[in-house]
Amino acid sequence: xxxxxxxxxxxxxxxxxxxxxxxxxxxxxxxxxxxxxxxxxxxxxxxxxxxxxxxxxxxxxxxxxxxxxxxxxxxxxxxxxxxxxxxxxxxxxxxxxxxxxxxxxxxxxxxxxxxxxxxxxxxxxxxxxxxxxxxxxxxxxxxxxxxxxxxxxxxxxxxxxxxxxxxxxxxxxxxxxxxxxxxxxxxxxxxxxxxxxxxxxxxxxxxxxxxxxxxxxxxxxxxxxxxxxxxxxxxxxxxxxxxxxxxxxxxxxxxxxxxxxxxxxxxxxxxxxxxxxxxxxxxxxxxxxxxxxxxxxxxxxxxxxxxxxxxxxxxxxxxxxxxxxxxxxxxxxxxxxxxxxxxxxxxxxxxxxxxxxxxxxxxxxxxxxxxxxxxxxxxxxxxxxxxxxxxxxxxxxxxxxxxxxxxxxxxxxxxxxxxxxxxxxxxxxxxxxxxxxxxxxxxxxxxxxxxxxxxxxxxxxxxxx
Amino acid sequence: xxxxxxxxxxxxxxxxxxxxxxxxxxxxxxxxxxxxxxxxxxxxxxxxxxxxxxxxxxxxxxxxxxxxxxxxxxxxxxxxxxxxxxxxxxxxxxxxxxxxxxxxxxxxxxxxxxxxxxxxxxxxxxxxxxxxxxxxxxxxxxxxxxxxxxxxxxxxxxxxxxxxxxxxxxxxx
Numbered sequence: 001x002x003x004x005x006x007x008x009x010x011x012x013x014x015x016x017x018x019x020x021x022x023x024x025x026x027x028x029x030x031x032x033x034x035x036x037x038x039x040x041x042x043x044x045x046x047x048x049x050x051x052x053x054x055x056x057x058x059x060x061x062x063x064x065x066x067x068x069x070x071x072x073x074x075x076x077x078x079x080x081x082x083x084x085x086x087x088x089x090x091x092x093x094x095x096x097x098x099x100x101x102x103x104x105x106x107x108x109x110x111x112x113x114x115x116x117x118x119x120x121x122x123x124x125x126x127x128x129x130x131x132x133x134x135x136x137x138x139x140x141x142x143x144x145x146x147x148x149x150x151x152x153x154x155x156x157x158x159x160x161x162x163x164x165x166x167x168x169x170x171x172x173x174x175x176x177x178x179x180x181x182x183x184x185x186x187x188x189x190x191x192x193x194x195x196x197x198x199x200x201x202x203x204x205x206x207x208x209x210x211x212x213x214x215x216x217x218x219x220x221x222x223x224x225x226x227x228x229x230x231x232x233x234x235x236x237x238x239x240x241x242x243x244x245x246x247x248x249x250x251x252x253x254x255x256x257x258x259x260x261x262x263x264x265x266x267x268x269x270x271x272x273x274x275x276x277x278x279x280x281x282x283x284x285x286x287x288x289x290x291x292x293x294x295x296x297x298x299x300x301x302x303x304x305x306x307x308x309x310x311x312x313x314x315x316x317x318x319x320x321x322x323x324x325x326x327x328x329x330x331x332x333x334x335x336x337x338x339x340x341x342x343x344x345x346x347x348x349x350x351x352x353x354x355x356x357x358x359x360x361x362x363x364x365x366x367x368x369x370x371x372x373x374x375x376x377x378x379x380x381x382x383x384x385x386x387x388x389x390x391x392x393x394x395x396x397x398x399x400x401x402x403x404x405x406x407x408x409x410x411x412x413x414x415x416x417x418x419x420x421x422x423x424x425x426x427x428x429x430x431x432x433x434x435x436x437x438x439x440x441x442x443x444x445x446x447x448x449x450x451x452x453x454x455x456x457x458x459x460x461x462x463x464x465x
Numbered sequence: 466x467x468x469x470x471x472x473x474x475x476x477x478x479x480x481x482x483x484x485x486x487x488x489x490x491x492x493x494x495x496x497x498x499x500x501x502x503x504x505x506x507x508x509x510x511x512x513x514x515x516x517x518x519x520x521x522x523x524x525x526x527x528x529x530x531x532x533x534x535x536x537x538x539x540x541x542x543x544x545x546x547x548x549x550x551x552x553x554x555x556x557x558x559x560x561x562x563x564x565x566x567x568x569x570x571x572x573x574x575x576x577x578x579x580x581x582x583x584x585x586x587x588x589x590x591x592x593x594x595x596x597x598x599x600x601x602x603x604x605x606x607x608x609x610x611x612x613x614x615x616x617x618x619x620x621x622x623x624x625x626x627x628x629x630x631x632x633x634x635x636x637x638x
Contacts, residue, residue: 093637095638118604118638254638256638279604279638365636366638367579368575368576368579368603368604368605368608369573369574369575369576369579369603369605369607369608369609369610370573370574371571371572371573371574371607371608371609372570372571372572373569373570373571373572374569374570374571375568375569376568376569379570387607389603389605389607389608390605391603391604391605391638392604392605392606393606393607394606394607395605396605396607411572411574415560415574415576418576419559419560419576422576422578422636425636426636426637
C-alpha cells in the first residue's frame with residue numbers, strides 16, 4: 001500500500017500473482033504439454049511464452065492502474081488502462097461487505113474485500129487483494145461509516161449464534177446427494193423394466209452422474225466447512241470455508257427476506273436450511289461459492305434453533321398462519337399439506353412446497369409490489385394466489401390458494417400495511433448504530449405435526465421489535 | 466368470476482379519505498392495431514399455407530387450409546379483444562394498479578416509492594398507430610406493471626407523473 005491514510009491506495013503488490021494464479025496455471029499446463037513434445041513440432045514455444053508473458057503483464061498493468069480510497073462516505077475505486085473505470089460506492093448504500101480469501105491468497109496472507117450494492121454483481125466493488133489486516137480494517141471502517149459512526153470506531157464484538165459441526169454438514173450433504181441418487185435409481189429401474197436393451201447405455205450415464213456428484217459434494221463441503229454465524233451491532237456475520245474462506249457481514253436492516261427450506265430427507269432428522277435474501281442478484285462468483293451459497297444463512301441446523309435465528313434476523317414475531325380453504329386441495333393435491341400463509345402489521349409469511357417445505361418470511365417495509373394471480377382452475381374453485389414481492393429474482397412470500405374474496409381483501413390490506421411500514425421505515429430511519437443489543441427471543445410455539453408456528457402470545461402484535 | 470379490475474364487475478379500492486380514482490383503459494387504437502396485426506398475420510399465413518397446399522395437394526386442400534387459417538384468425542380476434550378489454554390501470558394516491566389477463570387474471574399493486582425506472586417503448590407498429598407502452602420497473606423482477614397501447618400524450622403524462630411521484634415517495638432498498 002502506498003499513500004497517506006485518506007489518500008489513494010494501491011492493492012497489495014502480490015495481487016497480480018494471485019489474480020493471474022488460475023490463468024497462469026492454465027498457461028503453464030499448455031506450455032508443459034507442448035514442451036513435452038506430444039504435439040511434436042518446435043519453434044512454437046515462443047508463442048507459449050508470449051502467451052504466459054501476456055497474462056502476467058496484463059495482471060501487472062491491471063495492478064498498476066488500480067487504486068482506491070475511502071473518501072468520507074464514499075469508497076472510490078479506479079481501474080482500467082484503456083477504458084478507465086471510476087467507481088463510487090456510497091457507504092450508505094452498502095448491502096453487505098464480504099472478505100473473501102481464496103486458497104492462494106490465504107497462503108500469502110492476502111484477502112479480497114467485496115462491497116455488495118443493490119443491483120447485479122457487476123455493481124459490486126471488489127478490492128483484490130489487500131493485506132489481510134488492511135481488509136479487516138477497511139471493512140470495519142466501511143461498516144462504521146455505514147451506520148453513521150466515526151469511521152475510526154473499532155469493530156464491535158460479536159456473539160456467536162450458530163455453528164455447523166462437520167459431522168452434521170457431511171450428513172446433510174450426503175442426504176441431499178442420496179435423494180438425487182434415489183431419484184436416479186428409480187429412473188434406472190423404470191428403464192430396466194421398460195427397455196432392458198438400453199441398460200448398458202444407461203449404466204454408463206449412471207457412472208457419469210456419479211462422477212459429477214463427487215465434485216458437487218466436495219464443493220459443498222469445502223465452501224460450507226466451519227460455518228459460523230454471529231451477530232454484532234454492525235450486522236450478521238457469516239464465516240465459512242475450508243481451503244478458501246469467506247466472511248460476510250450483512251447489516252440487519254438490509255434483509256429482504258428469510259427462508260427456511262426443509263428437504264424431504266432432512267425432515268426426519270429435524271434439519272432445515274436457512275436462506276437470507278439481500279437486494280441484488282447473487283451473480284456468478286466462481287471459486288468461492290454459487291448463488292445459493294451466497295444466500296445461505298445456515299447450511300444445516302435443527303428446526304427449533306433455526307426458528308429462533310429467523311426471529312432474531314427479522315426482529316419480529318411470526319404472523320399467525322392460516323391454511324387455505326378445503327377446495328384448494330383439489331387444485332394443489334400434492335402441496336396442500338404444507339400450504340399456509342399469514343401476515344400481521346409488520347411481516348408476511350408463506351409456506352409452500354410439495355416434497356420440500358419452504359417457508360418464506362418477508363418484512364412488509366421491504367415489499368416492492370403486491371400481486372394477485374388467478375389461474376383458470378383457481379377461478380373455477382374461486383381461489384386466488386397473492387404474491388408479496390421483495391427485491392430480487394423470485395424473492396416473495398406466497399399466499400397461495402386463498403379464497404377469492406379473502407385474496408382481494410388481502411391485496412388491499414397488504415398494500416395499505418406496506419405503505420404504513422414503508423413510511424415508518426423511512427420516517428424513523430434507524431438512528432446511527434442503534435441496532436438493539438443481541439438478544440435471543442424465546443422459541444415460538446410450533447405445531448407438533450405441521451411445524452407451523454402457532455399464533456401464540458405475541459408480545460407486541462404488529463410491531464417489529 | 467371477476468374479482469377485481471376489468472371493465473365489468475370492477476372493484477377498485479378507495480383510499481381512506483379520498484374519492485376512488487377510476488380505472489383507465491388503453492387507447493381504443495390498441496384494439497385497432499391488434500386487429501390489423503391479426504389480419505396481416507392471417508393474410509400472410511393464408512397466402513403462404515394456401516400456396517403450399519395448392520402446390521402439394523391441389524385446390525381442395527388449399528381451400529381447407531385457408532379456411533382453417535381464417536377460423537384461427539377469428540378465434541384470435543375474439544381472444545385478443547377480451548385481452549385488450551381486460552387491461553386496466555388505476556393511479557391511486559400511493560400506488561399504481563395494473564390488472565390484465567383473461568385466462569390467467571393478474572393484478573399488480575406497485576407503490577410509486579418502489580419505482581426504479583419507467584420505460585416508455587414504441588415499436589414500429591405502435592408508432593404507426595401513435596401508441597406507446599409504459600413499463601414500471603421495481604427492484605423485484607416479478608413486479609409486473611406494463612401498460613401497452615397508451616396514446617403518446619397519455620404515455621408521456623403517465624411517465625412524468627410516475628417519475629415525479631417516484632422521486633417524491635422514494636424509499637430505499
